[in-house]
Amino acid sequence: EIVLTQSPGTLSLSPGERATLSCRASQSVSSSYLAWYQQKPGQAPRLLIYGASSRATGIPDRFSGSGSGTDFTLTISRLEPEDFAVYYCQQYGSSPGWTFGQGTKVEIK
């Protein structure tokens, strides 16, 4: 089973700053199978990125994804007030299927 480890656990930043979130896999993952989600308190998750780097419909271009192999990154170029949330990476592997990372919380400094 592939384990996704996200770091840091919490990122304290100010609006306008750049956020860099890491997702590391315990073994190589196809970029085609890597997605990122945003979840705000009391809300369902929202798809941000799929295929490691493709933005989902309606996602602002300040969100970008990159990476390959075992290391993937979600970057928010300039944090807006609405971007403070928890972010999850997710990957597909033949067994056991899909797994999520444990999440990174981006909080206001």
Add this chain to the structure above:
Amino acid sequence: EVQLVQSGAEVKKPGESLKISCKGSGYSFTSYWIGWVRQMPGKGLEWMGIIYPGDSDTRYSPSFQGQVTISADKSISTAYLQWSSLKASDTAMYYCARMSGLVMPIDYYYGMDVWGQGTTVTVSS
């Protein structure tokens, strides 16, 4: 508008059975896999399983195989998640989500692009 609407919050006792629902609208319900995701209080997301309403092909996470049953009724565009005997540890928020563009065998993953609002399940004596 494409949407998934889930059934309301449930409060149950240990040992009781439960079936929660997820109704799709605004798209061809039979053409997209639906996934179920658990979120325990204050915790992260866990993938439970998926179903293809077109033919009810179902896949489970090993962690949830035998613990829950996923089904669908394509005639009413609804997917279900059910338990035969609830435990206190089943207390969680449960989300359904559409698996965008998923085709088996999987050669690309477009993510879970439409989510239900979630169903809170509380199991307590």
